[in-house]
Amino acid sequence: MLRSREPFNVQRALRLALLLIAGLPATCLAQSLSGQPDRQVAPVTNITENRQKLENYKGKNGVLSMKTVILGGDFRVTTVIPFKGNIADYRRLEIARPISLVGGALTSQVSNKQLEKLKSQLEEKKIFESVTVIDSYSGATESPQKRTQTTSDNVRVEELESLDSPIGSVTDMEARDKQRLRTEEEPQRPLDLTLVAVIEVIDYAKGNRIKQALPLDLGKSILTVRLRYYDKDSGKEIGRQIVSGKSGGSSLLGPLSPRDALSGVADGFVDQVTRRVAASVR
Amino acid sequence: MTPTNTSARRQGLIRAICKAALIISSIGVAAVNFGCSVRSVATSVPSRIFREVHGLRVRSYQLMPVTDDLRAYGRVEIHTLENLMLDQIPEITVKQLNTEIINRTRSLNRFERITQVDQAIDSPKKTPDQSGAETITPGSRELIVEGSIDDYTPGIPALRYIEQGNNHAVLTVRMRLKDKHTARILGEMNITVENTRVTSNVERMVEKAADEVAHFVGRTTRYNTSMEARY
Numbered sequence: 213m214l215r216s217r218e219p220f221n222v223q224r225a226l227r228l229a230l231l232l233i234a235g236l237p238a239t240c241l242a243q244s245l246s247g248q249p250d251r252q253v254a255p256v257t258n259i260t261e262n263r264q265k266l267e268n269y270k271g272k273n274g275v276l277s278m279k280t281v282i283l284g285g286d287f288r289v290t291t292v293i294p295f296k297g298n299i300a301d302y303r304r305l306e307i308a309r310p311i312s313l314v315g316g317a318l319t320s321q322v323s324n325k326q327l328e329k330l331k332s333q334l335e336e337k338k339i340f341e342s343v344t345v346i347d348s349y350s351g352a353t354e355s356p357q358k359r360t361q362t363t364s365d366n367v368r369v370e371e372l373e374s375l376d377s378p379i380g381s382v383t384d385m386e387a388r389d390k391q392r393l394r395t396e397e398e399p400q401r402p403l404d405l406t407l408v409a410v411i412e413v414i415d416y417a418k419g420n421r422i423k424q425a426l427p428l429d430l431g432k433s434i435l436t437v438r439l440r441y442y443d444k445d446s447g448k449e450i451g452r453q454i455v456s457g458k459s460g461g462s463s464l465l466g467p468l469s470p471r472d473a474l475s476g477v478a479d480g481f482v483d484q485v486t487r488r489v490a491a492s493v494r
Numbered sequence: 495m496t497p498t499n500t501s502a503r504r505q506g507l508i509r510a511i512c513k514a515a516l517i518i519s520s521i522g523v524a525a526v527n528f529g530c531s532v533r534s535v536a537t538s539v540p541s542r543i544f545r546e547v548h549g550l551r552v553r554s555y556q557l558m559p560v561t562d563d564l565r566a567y568g569r570v571e572i573h574t575l576e577n578l579m580l581d582q583i584p585e586i587t588v589k590q591l592n593t594e595i596i597n598r599t600r601s602l603n604r605f606e607r608i609t610q611v612d613q614a615i616d617s618p619k620k621t622p623d624q625s626g627a628e629t630i631t632p633g634s635r636e637l638i639v640e641g642s643i644d645d646y647t648p649g650i651p652a653l654r655y656i657e658q659g660n661n662h663a664v665l666t667v668r669m670r671l672k673d674k675h676t677a678r679i680l681g682e683m684n685i686t687v688e689n690t691r692v693t694s695n696v697e698r699m700v701e702k703a704a705d706e707v708a709h710f711v712g713r714t715t716r717y718n719t720s721m722e723a724r725y
Contacts, residue, residue, distance in 0.1 A: 275650065276659035286660040290647055292580050313644070313668060313684055314555040414644045414666050415686045417553060427540045429548075429690065436645055436666070436686075438578075454579075454645050458660055476660075 259303065262338045269490035272483045274476065284463030285471030287480035293452040295441065300492035302407035305340040305485075306444065307331060308349045310411040310437070318416050322474075326411075326435070329478040337482065339489050340407075349408050351442045351449055406444035409481075411437050415456070419472065424461025432460040435473035439481060455480040542657070542692075549691030550702055554710075560671065560681035564715040566635050569607040571674060572596055573640035575667060583646040587700060591643070591667075594704030599639070602712045636674035639711055644668050645686070654692045663689040663696060665703050669710060683710055 274280070274287035307330060312318040327345055334343045415436035423431025434456070441451035457476020461467040574592045577583065596610055649663030665687045671680040685706045689699040 274660065276653060280659065288647060288660045290579075290582055290645075292578070292582055313557065315557045315684070317555050414668075414684065415553065415664075428544045429541045436664070438644065454647075456645070456647075456660070456664070458662075462657060 258338065259341055263300070263489055263493050266339070266486065266490040267493050269486060271487045272479065274480050274483070280463065282464045283471045284459045284461070284465065284469045285457060285473070285475040285479070286459075287455060287457040287476035289480050289484060290454040290456075291452075292454065293449065295451040295488050297443070297450055298492050299407070299485075299488040302405045302443075303341045304404075304406040305334065305343045306346045306349070306406055306408045307343065308346050308408065308410045310413050311348075313412055313414045314416045318413050322416070322418075323413075326474050326477070329474055330481055333478050333482045334485065337486060339486065346408070349410055349442065349444075351408075351410075351440070351447045407450075408442040408444050410440040410442065412440070413437050414454075417473075419459065421461070421467040424467040429460070432458060433473040434458050435477050437477055437481075439484075453484060455484070545690050546693060549689060550694060550698065551688045551690070552702065552706055553686045553688070554706065555684040557668070557682040557684055558679060560714045562680055564637065564671070564680065567637040567715055568605060568634055569609070569636040570599065570605045570711070571609045571611055571636055571638045572599060573611045573638065575640075576642040578642050578644055579646045583643060587646070587696060588643065590697065591665075591700050591704055594701055595639075595707050598704050598708035599711055602708060604712055604715055605637075637680075637711075637715070638672040638674050639669065639707075640672065641667055641669035641707075644684070648696050649689065651692065654690065661690075663699055665699050667703055667707065669707055671711070671714060681714060685710070 274289065276286070280286035307327065310318070310323045310326060312323070331343050331345060334340065413435070415434060417432060417434040419433025420431035435458075436454065436456040439451075439453045439455060440449055441453075442448065443450050455477050457473040457478075457480065459469065459472045459476065461469070463469050463471075572595060575588070575595075577588055592610075596608065599605070600608055643666070645664055645666035647664050650659065650661045653659045653661035666684065668682070668684045670682045672678065673680060685703060687699050687703045687706065689696075
């Protein structure tokens with residue numbers, strides 16, 4: 213009996229395997245076809261949702277708070293040029309590598325560490341579609357290509373719509389009507405601009421944890437940066453701030469605290485950007 | 495014994511116990527507070543004293559070391575500092591800083607002519623001891639001292655008393671030395687003055703910053719050895 217059933221079992225298994233083989237590519241194809249647009253749409257909706265969640269965001273007090281009393285790494289922010297425009301229009305952020313105005317005191321290792329910290333903290337917030345690191349940025353030389361293109365398009369449309377333009381054929385008029393309808397029906401999408409943050413290090417002291425342990429107010433870790441915010445398309449400076457972080461071993465954890473000046477500056481920068489985004493949502 | 499007497503006694507006992515508990519707990523709290531304050535005084539007094547003595551600190555960074563022999567420069571043109579802090583620094587402080595830099599450079603007795611140039615007007619404001627000779631002789635080369643105010647905060651003195659938070663005052667200036675005829679940058683330095691003293695003020699910090707700028711100018715023009723060799 214068992215021997216006679218064996219071929220049947222093998223046949224069944226083979227059929228199942230064939231079905232699986234035939235079915236898998238189909239499902240994979242279906243996934244690839246249906247999955248691609250989802251992946252494109254998902255970050256946009258997520259960012260909008262994440263930004264909406266910031267409605268009740270209250271900024272951090274970097275000068276004196278429970279966190280700084282216990283862990284240290286306090287920071288101060290001086291706004292030199294307040295943000296111009298609506299930061300909600302900026303969906304991408306580019307951070308330029310820190311420019312050292314302290315000579316050789318700032319090593320590339322520290323610079324990279326700072327950059328990584330800023331990038332990771334901003335990515336965690338998920339308030340920008342992308343956070344990328346660029347080597348350098350000079351606001352004045354950037355060409356406003358995007359805006360020129362849109363304005364030239366607008367000029368062309370205005371030329372065609374003007375009373376002086378020659379009368380077109382019926383097909384031309386129909387095509388224009390359709391185009392007008394399309395533009396009216398299109399939902400108003402938020403502007404897709406890129407914000408560039410340029411970091412200039414104006415004061416840096418690495419600090420010494422052994423000296424911090426002495427009751428002599430020595431060995432403080434200090435980092436002060438000037439942040440210049442640019443609109444990538446226009447190349448205009450839209451904001452300027454000074455963020456300074458300090459860790460001097462005066463917290464409850466003293467020199468054992470894991471936080472340093474870099475943590476303070478990263479917190480300050482992320483907080484300032486988040487505040488602006490939250491304000492634009494409100 | 496009547497029931498009213500026993501209830502009254504009970505109430506009295508409870509009151510006595512409550513009083514005793516309150517006294518004991520308040521003594522405990524007072525003892526802990528006293529201990530903490532004694533400990534904080536014991537640990538903070540040395541740092542407070544040290545801060546009052548060494549609270550006005552300077553950190554300077556060479557952005558471009560001076561390698562040329564600057565002894566040939568007999569004249570100096572001091573430009574008013576470019577204010578990158580805009581209205582975050584009081585006008586009076588900027589004025590004080592510019593004036594102090596001129597005064598302290600003059601007190602070096604190193605240059606035969608010192609000219610102040612207001613960058614907004616871009617013309618010499620004050621020209622004492624003008625000789626009128628335009629030909630470049632070894633002693634008549636002119637040095638330009640210019641720079642910018644990169645950071646300023648008056649700090650929070652109240653927080654300095656309780657030794658908490660980011661409370662210190664800071665002034666950062668970036669100074670450049672240039673040859674007037676060739677416009678070549680001869681040296682550049684970043685000077686940060688930090689004030690953590692409770693008793694000190696912004697004026698003292700500004701004076702210190704001006705002093706450091708004058709020292710930088712004086713040092714570089716007094717010797718013929720490079721700055722790198724001296725540090």
